[in-house]
Amino acid sequence: YGDANQKIDYVFKVVLIGDSAVGKSQILARFARNEFSLDSKATIGVEFQTRTLVIQHKSVKAQIWDTAGQERYRAVTSAYYRGALGAMLAYDITKRQSFDHIPRWLEELRSHADKNIVIILIGNKSDLEDQRAVSTDDAKEFAEKEGLFFLETSALESTNVESAFMTILTEIFNIMN
Numbered sequence: 634y635g636d637a638n639q640k641i642d643y644v645f646k647v648v649l650i651g652d653s654a655v656g657k658s659q660i661l662a663r664f665a666r667n668e669f670s671l672d673s674k675a676t677i678g679v680e681f682q683t684r685t686l687v688i689q690h691k692s693v694k695a696q697i698w699d700t701a702g703q704e705r706y707r708a709v710t711s712a713y714y715r716g717a718l719g720a721m722l723a724y725d726i727t728k729r730q731s732f733d734h735i736p737r738w739l740e741e742l743r744s745h746a747d748k749n750i751v752i753i754l755i756g757n758k759s760d761l762e763d764q765r766a767v768s769t770d771d772a773k774e775f776a777e778k779e780g781l782f783f784l785e786t787s788a789l790e791s792t793n794v795e796s797a798f799m800t801i802l803t804e805i806f807n808i809m810n
């Protein structure tokens with residue numbers, strides 16, 4: 634994952650948003666370090682992680698920002714969104730409320746972020762199928778109506794995490810080229 638001496642062609646900032654405990658920090662840990670923890674602590678202070686990958690023979694540094702526990706207070710500031718080219722809007726498939734809050738997050742995103750930002754809706758914790766509270770069809774329909782990409786992921790099982798990031802980064806890349 635990445636090399637200090639590598640030439641970087643692009644840096645793409647992507648922000649993670651969604652309710653607390655949906656798995657944002659673990660999605661990021663899985664993507665950036667291929668790690669997962671079942672007892673992850675709420676993050677303190679704004680932070681991001683990076684991973685450099687190759688898209689169509691160019692090296693792209695993905696700089697992924699994590700909300701750092703501010704989501705409970707709806708205190709995500711405009712600085713967080715500044716310069717973001719992509720956003721991952723995450724809910725937990727076992728927590729209906731986290732899906733019901735998605736329109737609020739979308740509104741927040743649309744008022745703070747660039748209007749051309751690429752957005753993917755993520756239904757995380759797909760490994761907990763027996764506790765599912767949001768159907769795939771409902772989420773897919775919402776995503777289509779709002780013009781968002783959509784995938785269900787499991788940070789725990791590492792399902793679709795790579796695809797979710799590749800979807801958003803490739804779309805940003807294509808818009809720029």
Ligand code: GDP
Pocket residue numbers: 652653654655656657658659660670671672673674675757758759760761786787788789790
């Ligand atoms: P955040 O508040 O959105 O950053 O959520 P965290 O990443 O801290 O995750 C909240 C809790 O959900 C932690 O206990 C994680 O281990 C757990 N978690 C995160 N992703 C998954 C997943 O894909 N499957 C399962 N079963 N648990 C997950």
Ligand code: MG
Pocket residue numbers: 657658659674675676699701702
């Ligand atoms: Mg977190």
